[in-house]
Amino acid sequence: MQRPLAGLTRKNFGRELLAGVTLIAIAIPLNIGYAQIAGLPPTAGLYALVVPTIIWALVVSSRQLVASPDAAAAALVASSIGGLAAAGSADYATMALAQAIICGVMLLLMSVFKLGFLANFLSKPILVGFVGGLALDILISQIAKMLGVKIESGGEFVEKLTGLVTGLPTLNIWSLLISVCAVLILVLGRRIAPVVPWALVVMVVATVVVLLTHADDAGVSVLGEVPAGPPAITWPMLDWSTWAMLIPSALALTMVTAAEGLLVSRSYGEKRGYRTSPNRDLFAFGVANVASGASGSFVMGSSTSRTAAMDQAGARTQLPSIVLAVGTLLLLLFGTALLADIPNPAIGAIVGIAVLPLLGIKEFRQLWKTDRFEFTIGAACFLVTLFVGSIPGILVSFVLALINMAKRAATPAIDVLKVDDQVSRSLLDEAPEGTVTAPGVVVVRMAAPLFFANGSVFTDAVKKAVTSADDAGNGPVKHVVLDMEAVTDIDVTGAEAFESMQSWLEQHEVSLAFSRMRPQTHDRLVKLDLLGDHDSYPTNREAVTALTRN
Structure with a gap:
């Protein structure tokens, strides 16, 4: 210590x-x-x-x-x-x-x-708006x-x-x-x-x-x-109801103190x-x-x-x-x-x-240039704190923080790449030298855990990747490879969306393989019964490489 x-x-x-x-x-x-x-x-x-x-x-x-x-x-x-x-x-x-x-x-x-x-729920835009209003x-x-x-x-x-x-x-x-x-x-x-x-x-x-x-x-x-x-040294003598009335404001002070102090x-x-x-x-x-x-x-x-x-x-x-x-x-x-x-x-x-620097004029100008949505969050906190009150301001701050987090989680980065675009080596776990890329293979990579907020977004992206390739005249997609490196967890709702995607791929005679899956993600898929006979789904480099040669 x-x-x-x-x-x-x-x-x-x-x-x-x-x-x-x-x-x-x-x-x-x-x-x-x-x-x-x-x-x-x-x-x-x-x-x-x-x-x-x-x-x-x-x-x-x-x-x-x-x-x-x-x-x-x-x-x-x-x-x-x-x-x-x-x-x-x-x-x-x-x-x-x-x-x-x-x-x-x-x-x-x-x-x-x-x-x-x-x-951490009090992000910089929220702190800037809240403190600026005060x-x-x-x-x-x-x-x-x-x-x-x-x-x-x-x-x-x-x-x-x-x-x-x-x-x-x-x-x-x-x-x-x-x-x-x-x-x-x-x-x-x-x-x-x-x-x-x-x-x-x-x-x-x-x-x-x-x-x-x-x-x-x-x-x-x-x-x-x-x-x-x-x-x-003294101690405040108040009845219990008065102590209780002070809890919301004390909570607001606690969160601001912790966020800024840390x-x-x-x-x-x-x-x-x-x-x-x-x-x-x-x-x-x-x-x-x-x-x-x-x-x-x-x-x-x-x-x-x-x-x-x-x-x-x-x-x-x-x-x-x-x-x-x-x-x-x-x-x-x-x-x-x-x-x-x-x-x-x-x-x-x-x-x-x-207190002049606490108005956040410089910070608001920077937010306006870099991210309009985050600027809107900060401005909303500023106005609510100023015109409604500090406690409503901190409550609105938390709600906006959750909305901001949900918005970003519900729209993760999903990359759809065709293997014949010469990107197989980086995506397929550095396949051996001499791997031949082939049409009809699509790689889908999602940079987020799969959970209730983005499950449908992910499955829609996979379906669109399969159908759009055929509509563009590039021939039907026969194989989908899911790059699982960034998928660190899957919840029950995400699992249901995943199962629905599997059924859809089977109906359209499209095979499914995995690349760079984390061991804990693999265990989670097995526990959720999404792999079935999990040996039938290739997850290692050799299996994916073989798939791209078919």
């Missing part, structure tokens, strides 16, 4: 510490903003950076993946719990804790039963914050957009000025010096400006008092040459989320942007996450007074710039 903080040496210790300081500068302002998106106090975002982060760093197999509440998780929390309790209320906060614990338990079960493959919803809220316009934070997208447009006459000019300056610093600063933690610079400068100019007296909203002290973990492991364990990563997500819910925070997932930032900073271990936890704890103990005068427009600018 991999030791904690794998990859840490005396040589890279200093670099890892410095990367941890950079992570503090990135994570603290973002987590404060994400807590606001979720409808929770700033401390909820900070508490996630202490106990859950330490546990994560000591358990996870990935040396670089950064775990934290992110924008998508925050939006999901707000949309799912917003209909059950008022944002900011005690019940709302308690439900957020319970939701994180349920999510953690689900992730632990996925790890124990090795169910990480379920996350990101646009978040962006509207942050724009309102940047302009000093008050809107209903827990409302639907249309309500937020309407509130933003109708509230423009109440725009606060000082909030707008702070936001414009913050955006310019963030955008231009990253181009000039990408390694500088510009989000922290914006927070510090904006806070100093508010203190010097008393902009809060002119209507600029500030963060307000942040309670000092470390996170306390993908990022594997990609960085391959990029930097170390092994990762999907089930161990799921276990780490699970215990981190249970710890998050038990220490006053909300659902944690993987942070792609922070992981990328740590990779660019040269971090190759989980030490930066430990440094982040220690730094956040010190802030909670001794520095919360510094947070009270941070202007909310600056936080809105920081979060708004951070």
Whole structure:
């Protein structure tokens, strides 16, 4: 088993510490903003950076993946719990804790039963559409914050957009000025010096400006008092019916966390040459989320942007996450007074710039060029998530994933080749030199298992291959050779279609032979009684070669 903080040496210790300081500068302002998106106090975002982060760093197999509440998780929390309790209320906060614990338990079960493959049902187009819809919803809220316009934070997208447009006459000019300056610093600063933690610079400068100019007296909203002290271990006390109501949203959060987290973990492991364990990563997500819910925070997932930032900073271990936890704890103990005068427009600018890449504009453009059907899937997920809700969005995502999978499985690649087209050697298991090709022989190759979704498609292709050769004036087909290399399995419905094809070939006096059949496929055919006296069906190279000479 991999030791904690794998990859840490005396040589890279200093670099890892410095990367941890950079992570503090990135994570603290973002987590404060994400807590606001979720409808929770700033401390909820900070508490996630202490106990859950330490546990994560000591358990996870990935040396670089950064775990934290992110924008998508925050939006999901707000949309799912917003209909059950008022944002900011005690019940709302308690439900957020319970939701994180349920999510953690689900992730632990996925790890124990090795169910990480379920996350693969969320393909890239689905993730792009789903996260993009959440990101646009978040962006509207942050724009309102940047302009000093008050809107209903827990409302639907249309309500937020309407509130933003109708509230423009109440725009606060000082909030707008702070936001414009913050955006310019963030955008231009990253181009000039990408390694500088510009989000922290914006927070510090904006806070100093508010203190010097008393902009809060002119209507600029500030963060307000942040309670000092470390996170306390607690447990959400709710009745069983409320726990049950949180399960659907927790399931959605679980699948998004698993899909995105495992993908990022594997990609960085391959990029930097170390092994990762999907089930161990799921276990780490699970215990981190249970710890998050038990220490006053909300659902944690993987942070792609922070992981990328740590990779660019040269971090190759989980030490930066430990440094982040220690730094956040010190802030909670001794520095919360510094947070009270941070202007909310600056936080809105920081979060708004951070979520812009999540809109998926580049990814949607690429999907449009490469695969229109997958683009349609992503766009459908985007629109449902945006206009109907996050939970319907994830449900539609799963349905579209199944439709996409069924569509591809039901229309497998089926090659029909005539042996007299000089292709016998590659198809017939590399028949010996000097094999003479002959008319009247057709080779059919299907690149998929034979099952209920494609059984009729396969048999129709075989029948068409036999009849079309005769209709084209090439003479009747006497022999059909099935290239079985890619047929790895056959189910009962596929077997019935196969049997029907055999009967049809017998009626038309066409013999049947097999090439390159896998042993397990042969055994499956025997078990399904599709070979009968299976010695009568040639399956080896010599039998097929002899057949082509007839």
